[in-house]
Amino acid sequence: MKKRPVSLKDLANELGVSISTVSRALKNHPNISPELTHKIKELAIKRSYVPNPLAMGLLRQQTKMIGVIVPDIVTYFFASIISGIESVAEEKGYYIVISSSSELYKKEVESVNNLLKARADGLIVCLSQETKDFSHFESLIRDEIPLVFFDRIVESLKVPSIIVDGTEAAKNITHHFYENGCRRIAYISGPEHLNISKDRKQGYLKGLTECGLQFHPELLIECNLNAAEATLATRQLLNLKQIPDAIFGINDTVAFAAMKEIKKHQLRIPEDIALVGFTDEFHSKIVDPALTSVSHPTWKMGQEAARILIEIIETGKKSKKQIKLQTELVIRKSSLKATKSGL
Amino acid sequence: MKKRPVSLKDLANELGVSISTVSRALKNHPNISPELTHKIKELAIKRSYVPNPLAMGLLRQQTKMIGVIVPDIVTYFFASIISGIESVAEEKGYYIVISSSSELYKKEVESVNNLLKARADGLIVCLSQETKDFSHFESLIRDEIPLVFFDRIVESLKVPSIIVDGTEAAKNITHHFYENGCRRIAYISGPEHLNISKDRKQGYLKGLTECGLQFHPELLIECNLNAAEATLATRQLLNLKQIPDAIFGINDTVAFAAMKEIKKHQLRIPEDIALVGFTDEFHSKIVDPALTSVSHPTWKMGQEAARILIEIIETGKKSKKQIKLQTELVIRKSSLKATKSGL
DNA sequence: TTGAAAGCGCTAACAG
DNA sequence: CTGTTAGCGCTTTCAA
Numbered sequence: 034m035k036k037r038p039v040s041l042k043d044l045a046n047e048l049g050v051s052i053s054t055v056s057r058a059l060k061n062h063p064n065i066s067p068e069l070t071h072k073i074k075e076l077a078i079k080r081s082y083v084p085n086p087l088a089m090g091l092l093r094q095q096t097k098m099i100g101v102i103v104p105d106i107v108t109y110f111f112a113s114i115i116s117g118i119e120s121v122a123e124e125k126g127y128y129i130v131i132s133s134s135s136e137l138y139k140k141e142v143e144s145v146n147n148l149l150k151a152r153a154d155g156l157i158v159c160l161s162q163e164t165k166d167f168s169h170f171e172s173l174i175r176d177e178i179p180l181v182f183f184d185r186i187v188e189s190l191k192v193p194s195i196i197v198d199g200t201e202a203a204k205n206i207t208h209h210f211y212e213n214g215c216r217r218i219a220y221i222s223g224p225e226h227l228n229i230s231k232d233r234k235q236g237y238l239k240g241l242t243e244c245g246l247q248f249h250p251e252l253l254i255e256c257n258l259n260a261a262e263a264t265l266a267t268r269q270l271l272n273l274k275q276i277p278d279a280i281f282g283i284n285d286t287v288a289f290a291a292m293k294e295i296k297k298h299q300l301r302i303p304e305d306i307a308l309v310g311f312t313d314e315f316h317s318k319i320v321d322p323a324l325t326s327v328s329h330p331t332w333k334m335g336q337e338a339a340r341i342l343i344e345i346i347e348t349g350k351k352s353k354k355q356i357k358l359q360t361e362l363v364i365r366k367s368s369l370k371a372t373k374s375g376l
Numbered sequence: 377m378k379k380r381p382v383s384l385k386d387l388a389n390e391l392g393v394s395i396s397t398v399s400r401a402l403k404n405h406p407n408i409s410p411e412l413t414h415k416i417k418e419l420a421i422k423r424s425y426v427p428n429p430l431a432m433g434l435l436r437q438q439t440k441m442i443g444v445i446v447p448d449i450v451t452y453f454f455a456s457i458i459s460g461i462e463s464v465a466e467e468k469g470y471y472i473v474i475s476s477s478s479e480l481y482k483k484e485v486e487s488v489n490n491l492l493k494a495r496a497d498g499l500i501v502c503l504s505q506e507t508k509d510f511s512h513f514e515s516l517i518r519d520e521i522p523l524v525f526f527d528r529i530v531e532s533l534k535v536p537s538i539i540v541d542g543t544e545a546a547k548n549i550t551h552h553f554y555e556n557g558c559r560r561i562a563y564i565s566g567p568e569h570l571n572i573s574k575d576r577k578q579g580y581l582k583g584l585t586e587c588g589l590q591f592h593p594e595l596l597i598e599c600n601l602n603a604a605e606a607t608l609a610t611r612q613l614l615n616l617k618q619i620p621d622a623i624f625g626i627n628d629t630v631a632f633a634a635m636k637e638i639k640k641h642q643l644r645i646p647e648d649i650a651l652v653g654f655t656d657e658f659h660s661k662i663v664d665p666a667l668t669s670v671s672h673p674t675w676k677m678g679q680e681a682a683r684i685l686i687e688i689i690e691t692g693k694k695s696k697k698q699i700k701l702q703t704e705l706v707i708r709k710s711s712l713k714a715t716k717s718g719l
Numbered sequence: 720t721t722g723a724a725a726g727c728g729c730t731a732a733c734a735g
Numbered sequence: 736c737t738g739t740t741a742g743c744g745c746t747t748t749c750a751a
Contacts, residue, residue: 036519036520037437038495038519040743040744040745041744041745042744042745050721050722051721051722051723052722052723052744052745052746053721053722053723053724053745053746053747054720054721054722056744056745056746056747057721057746060746064720064721065720065721066720066721069720069721083492083493084744084745085434085495085743085744085745086439086493086494086495087430087433087434087439087495087743087744087745088434088727088743088744088745088746089744089745089746090430090727091428091430091431091434091726091727091728091729091743091744091745092726092727092744092745092746092747093727093745093746094380094727096429096430106449106455106458106459107450107451107452107455107456107658108450109450112449112450112455113450115449116449116476123490128473128490128494129473130471130472130473131474133459147466147471149426150426150429151429151471152381152428152429152430176379177379289659289662292662293662296664315450316632316659316662316663319632319635319636319659319663320659320662320663320664321639321663321664383727383728383729384728384729385728385729393737393738394737394738394739395728395729395730395738396729396730396731396737396738396739396740397736397737397738399729399730399731400730400737403730406736407736407737408736408737409736409737412736412737427728427729428727428728428729430727430728430729431727431728431729431730431743432728432729432730433743434727434728434729434742434743434744434745435728435729435730435731435742435743436729436730436743437743720751721750721751722749722750722751723748723749723750723751724747724748724749724750725746725747725748725749726745726746726747727744727745727746728743729742729743730741730742730743731740731741731742732739732740732741733738733739733740733741734737734738734739734740735736735737735738735739
């Protein structure tokens with residue numbers, strides 16, 4: 034049985050003063066005599082008084098809880114964004130509750146509801162890959178619960194969001210492939226309804242055009258963002274009469290799966306097929322060959338998301354601020370076909 | 377500005393009854409007429425009434441918050457344990473707040489304090505690798521805050537814990553190496569003060585003895601649980617006059633680093649050096665060659681930890697239950713030197 | 720300069 | 736069967 038922590042009342046009783054006096058002294062209210070203030074503060078420390086957040090929350094109608102919904106928690110990408118969120122949350126006196134949707138629409142809805150029941154002050158969300166219906170978010174907006182999206186967002190909803198410039202990044206990848214002598218560049222994309230799939234696809238196509246390459250529909254495969262489907266997609270590419278000489282995976286999970294499948298087919302990376310991923314997971318450096326990937330300013334993404342959310346929570350101002358951050362192509366062995374590039 | 381959610385009072389006013397009547401009806405108190413009960417419940421649903429957890433918490437002196445402190449959040453091992461914790465927590469009406477110590481003692485202490493301030497109902501903790509002083513936990517115990525350790529525990533404290541049988545697992549690894557023809561088996565261990573280091577070391581030594589192998593002190597290196605130190609340790613092993621023909625890493629992070637370093641030295645895995653990790657991370661299958669590792673019942677570990685903690689929270693009973701789970705050696709290419717083993 | 724009282728949302732003991 | 740009241744810990748008028 035937990036002991037009851039000391040309350041203002043306890044301190045008040047011990048000193049024979051009123052609760053309000055103690056309350057005031059502790060927040061340096063000018064109307065309390067310096068001596069009393071001092072005495073009260075001393076006792077508070079001695080008894081290790083900590084204000085009861087429940088009582089404060091009840092009074093102010095706020096929990097200081099920020100709900101964070103992510104598709105998964107086991108990738109460096111999300112873990113790092115969460116870290117960023119946490120760093121500013123803590124600084125501002127909030128704590129975060131993480132909820133993983135496991136890429137499932139149903140679990141995402143559940144998470145929203147749970148967080149709502151727990152009276153979270155606001156939500157930071159990255160959509161699950163299944164999510165096509167947004168009514169759970171619309172009702173949040175209706176109830177004016179502060180909400181911020183990141184990475185995978187709902188474009189039709191006027192909600193602040195933090196994204197990266199996936200179009201630019203994908204375009205750069207295509208150019209990088211081209212410069213390394215690749216001419217049949219394949220793209221394993223994600224579900225078409227996700228902004229990240231669309232953006233990167235657009236960049237891919239743009240890059241092809243800029244490089245004077247023709248678009249071959251059979252080189253663009255759409256699949257779910259998991260290893261199993263990516264393996265199948267890769268297999269499909271490798272069974273083409275004319276196989277690609279480069280593959281761009283929409284994320285590193287996809288690229289890792291592709292790498293495995295390419296090796297299985299006795300093809301060399303990058304000599305036969307150059308490979309590039311996206312998001313730059315921890316293990317990009319560990320796989321063999323090391324995977325070229327697109328690193329994201331994840332920490333910053335998290336921080337920005339938290340900053341915007343807390344701003345909305347505390348000022349009550351609505352915002353539709355949309356922040357687009359730039360990424361960086363981290364070139365490693367998996368895409369370095371040409372020797373000319375002095376790398 | 378968030379709208380105030382509906383309260384019992386709102387419902388009571390709308391129906392012209394008292395608050396307590398509404399409260400009772402909603403929890404099927406027998407003393408309320410069926411019709412009234414029905415009417416009240418209907419309105420509650422219509423207005424989507426949700427009880428205010430802050431008010432409940434204040435009344436019952438509990439937050440329904442479970443604090444979870446882990447060394448990191450980005451490994452599959454911890455992410456999966458957290459999942460397990462979450463599953464039973466949710467079932468029992470608790471939510472969890474995850475705090476990462478980043479393997480830092482200072483951050484661990486901070487996390488404990490934050491969770492304490494937030495009035496978490498209990499804590500589930502895996503020690504940071506730096507932690508040697510346990511006063512922050514002792515004060516928890518003094519205040520009778522329910523506490524459960526997992527994996528890396530404080531043996532001197534009488535606190536319930538969930539661990540795996542690392543001794544048995546390490547012994548099996550040694551045998552596995554031996555059966556594959558290895559005779560100079562090295563072990564890259566973690567900080568000596570951690571129970572996991574000690575347990576596995578003991579198993580390693582036991583295994584050597586059982587296989588009739590001599591212990592060579594230069595084949596046992598103690599390092600911190602990170603890639604940089606593991607790389608150094610591996611280098612040290614590879615610079616020996618007589619290099620090992622097998623390396624056992626205390627976890628997969630260490631093993632991955634070793635793998636990289638071994639390859640760098642132009643040695644083949646497993647032909648020149650067999651390699652085995654621990655915890656069976658997601659990427660064990662992705663690296664080349666696939667890494668033999670020790671898989672943990674992570675989901676179950678999390679569930680058990682949560683179950684025990686909640687039991688303590690709700691019954692107030694003290695417990696020193698110690699659960700030791702078995703692991704499984706998952707054999708992959710990195711350790712299969714011999715062809716005789718029909719695998 | 721300090722205290723008393725109301726109220727945040729809820730439950731439970733006590734009256735009717 | 737239903738209402739009134741007190742109280743969980745805290746802040747904040749309003750009184751003194």
